[in-house]
Amino acid sequence: xxxxxxxxxxxxxxxxxxxxxxxxxxxxxxxxxxxxxxxxxxxxxxxxxxxxxxxxxxxxxxxxxxxxxxxxxxxxxxxxx
Amino acid sequence: xxxxxxxxxxxxxxxxxxxxxxxxxxxxxxxxxxxxxxxxxxxxxxxxxxxxxxxxxxxxxxxxxxxxxxxxxxxxxxxxx
Amino acid sequence: xxxxxxxxxxxxxxxxxxxxxxxxxxxxxxxxxxxxxxxxxxxxxxxxxxxxxxxxxxxxxxxxxxxxxxxxxxxxxxxxx
Amino acid sequence: xxxxxxxxxxxxxxxxxxxxxxxxxxxxxxxxxxxxxxxxxxxxxxxxxxxxxxxxxxxxxxxxxxxxxxxxxxxxxxxxx
Amino acid sequence: xxxxxxxxxxxxxxxxxxxxxxxxxxxxxxxxxxxxxxxxxxxxxxxxxxxxxxxxxxxxxxxxxxxxxxxxxxxxxxxxx
Amino acid sequence: xxxxxxxxxxxxxxxxxxxxxxxxxxxxxxxxxxxxxxxxxxxxxxxxxxxxxxxxxxxxxxxxxxxxxxxxxxxxxxxxx
Numbered sequence: 157x158x159x160x161x162x163x164x165x166x167x168x169x170x171x172x173x174x175x176x177x178x179x180x181x182x183x184x185x186x187x188x189x190x191x192x193x194x195x196x197x198x199x200x201x202x203x204x205x206x207x208x209x210x211x212x213x214x215x216x217x218x219x220x221x222x223x224x225x226x227x228x229x230x231x232x233x234x235x236x237x
Numbered sequence: 238x239x240x241x242x243x244x245x246x247x248x249x250x251x252x253x254x255x256x257x258x259x260x261x262x263x264x265x266x267x268x269x270x271x272x273x274x275x276x277x278x279x280x281x282x283x284x285x286x287x288x289x290x291x292x293x294x295x296x297x298x299x300x301x302x303x304x305x306x307x308x309x310x311x312x313x314x315x316x317x318x
Numbered sequence: 319x320x321x322x323x324x325x326x327x328x329x330x331x332x333x334x335x336x337x338x339x340x341x342x343x344x345x346x347x348x349x350x351x352x353x354x355x356x357x358x359x360x361x362x363x364x365x366x367x368x369x370x371x372x373x374x375x376x377x378x379x380x381x382x383x384x385x386x387x388x389x390x391x392x393x394x395x396x397x398x399x
Numbered sequence: 400x401x402x403x404x405x406x407x408x409x410x411x412x413x414x415x416x417x418x419x420x421x422x423x424x425x426x427x428x429x430x431x432x433x434x435x436x437x438x439x440x441x442x443x444x445x446x447x448x449x450x451x452x453x454x455x456x457x458x459x460x461x462x463x464x465x466x467x468x469x470x471x472x473x474x475x476x477x478x479x480x
Numbered sequence: 481x482x483x484x485x486x487x488x489x490x491x492x493x494x495x496x497x498x499x500x501x502x503x504x505x506x507x508x509x510x511x512x513x514x515x516x517x518x519x520x521x522x523x524x525x526x527x528x529x530x531x532x533x534x535x536x537x538x539x540x541x542x543x544x545x546x547x548x549x550x551x552x553x554x555x556x557x558x559x560x561x
Numbered sequence: 562x563x564x565x566x567x568x569x570x571x572x573x574x575x576x577x578x579x580x581x582x583x584x585x586x587x588x589x590x591x592x593x594x595x596x597x598x599x600x601x602x603x604x605x606x607x608x609x610x611x612x613x614x615x616x617x618x619x620x621x622x623x624x625x626x627x628x629x630x631x632x633x634x635x636x637x638x639x640x641x642x
Contacts, residue, residue, distance in 0.1 A: 163583040169638055178244040178265075182272070184583075188622045191587070193612045206615040207274045210287040214296045215619045217269045221303035222626035230638035233250055233311035259325040259346075263353070288355045291368040295377045298350045302384035314331055314392035340406040340427075344434070369436045372449040376458045379431045383465035395412055395473035421487040421508075425515070450517045453530040457539045460512045464546035476493055476554035502568040502589075506596070531598045534611040538620045541593045545627035557574055557635035 161191045169230035177231055181223035185216070242272045250311035258312055262304035266297070323353045331392035339393055343385035347378070404434045412473035420474055424466035428459070485515045493554035501555055505547035509540070566596045574635035582636055586629035590621070 164184060171177040193199055206212035228234075245265060252258040274280055287293035309315075326346060333339040355361055368374035390396075407427060414420040436442055449455035471477075488508060495501040517523055530536035552558075569589060576582040598604055611617035633639075 162580065163587070164579045167578050167580045169579050169633065170640070173248050174245045174250050175243065175248045182244070182269070185622050185626065188587070188625045189618045192618055192621055198613060202613070202615040202618065206619070208279060208283070209615070210283040210290070211293055211296065212616055212619060213270045213273055213283065214287070214293060214300060215616065215623070216273055217266050217300045218296070218303060219619060219622045219626055220269050221266065221300055221307070222623060222630065225303065225307045226626070226630045226633045226638075228250065228307045228311060230633060230640065233307075235251070235311065254329050255326045255331050256324065256329045263325070263350070289360060289364070291364040291371070292374055292377065294351045294354055294364070295368070295374060295381060297354055298347050298381045299377070299384060301350050302347065302381055302388070306384065306388045309331065309388045309392060314388075316332070316392065335410050336407045336412050337405065337410045344406070344431070370441060370445070372445040372452070373455055373458065375432045375435055375445065376449070376455060376462060378435055379428050379462045380458070380465060382431050383428065383462055383469070387465065387469045390412065390469045390473060395469075397413070397473065416491050417488045417493050418486065418491045425487070425512070451522060451526070453526040453533075454536055454539065456513045456516055456526070457530070457536060457543060459516055460509050460543045461539070461546060463512050464509065464543055464550070468546065468550045471493065471550045471554060476550075478494070478554065497572050498569045498574050499567065499572045506568070506593070532603060532607070534607040534614070535617055535620065537594045537597055537607070538611070538617060538624060540597055541590050541624045542620070542627060544593045545590065545624055545631070549627065549631045552574065552631045552635060557631075559575070559635065 161187060161194070163187050163191065169227050171227065171231060174228070174231075174234050177227045177234070178220075178224055181220050181227055184223050184227075185219045242268060242275070244268050244272065250308050252308065252312060255309070255312075255315050258308045258315070259301075259305055262301050262308055265304050265308075266300045323349060323356070325349050325353065331389050333389065333393060336390070336393075336396050339389045339396070340382075340386055343382050343389055346385050346389075347381045404430060404437070406430050406434065412470050414470065414474060417471070417474075417477050420470045420477070421463075421467055424463050424470055427466050427470075428462045485511060485518070487511050487515065493551050495551065495555060498552070498555075498558050501551045501558070502544075502548055505544050505551055508547050508551075509543045566592060566599070568592050568596065574632050576632065576636060579633070579636075579639050582632045582639070583625075583629055586625050586632055589628050589632075590624045 165180065169180070171180055190199065193202070206216065246261065250261070252261055271280065274283070287297065327342065331342070333342055352361065355364070368378065408423065412423070414423055433442065436445070449459065489504065493504070495504055514523065517526070530540065570585065574585070576585055595604065598607070611621065
């Protein structure tokens, strides 16, 4: 993994709203793929595959759900919102 | 991902009942797929595949279960209901 | 998804016993599949596939385990039982 | 699913020790498969498949891990033991 | 499953350190496979398969992560360490 | 598994920041693969496979998400950061 990639934008799990927390979950899941496959050309080619593959799209959803669970707990589920 | 898509309808995890929380889990899981594959025509074609594929249907169930776990915790499991 | 399908029978996660909680987990996981594939004839055909496929049976077990984790937490694990 | 099958032996998640909790996790995961495929002859045939398939054995391990997480929480992790 | 196999070495989830907790997670995940496939010769043959299969290695990592989550919670994350 | 491999660098789950916690999650997930396949030449060959396989990259993301969930809980989500 390239040590130069920042894996958590802003270096915090705290967000102002559930929507921003969800966006962070998406970004965090993508940054792991970027760190594992740093070549942007390869990632673009792979994107053409997974964006048309229903099982891969479902699996992406599972990853985001897992990341979001952690972010939501970190924000105490934005209960006041 | 199109930044224009809202990933959490209403921008809250709080719902009035377990049933509404479950519906939110379904919607949130679908919105991730929509954000990853914004082309409605492609999504419709993929739907014809996963709706007839038992393993994919099971995997969809796993995604919803994961989203729902977070929503249920956010609502303290609707314990008073 | 057909909006008419109730996703959580009784609209509550609270059950009288672990056994009933487990049954609810099974039902909730099946209702997601029903909502995603509303055609009963198709579902019956798919059942003939997954009921004989060991990997799919294992995956069904993972889904139920995830749903049950949420239900068990909602019931504080039926600790007094 | 045959309604006659008991899904949680003893109808409790509370066990005397981690070891018994682990055994319960194994049993609970198997009972879901039994409930989904009630035919013992079919299950025996499928067993011959998954017991020799490394990916299926790994997946079984994931199911048991998930069930055990719930049981361990129910027993407050047997912290006094 | 052979009833003679001990599924949790030491019959406790409590360990002196995160490292020991991680080792316990590895052992616990292996013991489930051993209990499901008691034949050591078969397990050795399967090992030759999964140790060279990247998807299976990743799946093993997911199993260990799940077991470790439970062990870490049981030890209150070894927070004083 | 080679007993000589340290599975958790520093033998602690506590990190100074979310970013460092995320890096620890990546390392911990890799060390399980290293412990399961100690041959560096084989691992390098497998890396050429999974780094170009979208489903495997997604699965790696799921593993990291699971490890990170535990690390984040151990650090009380770095709430003060």
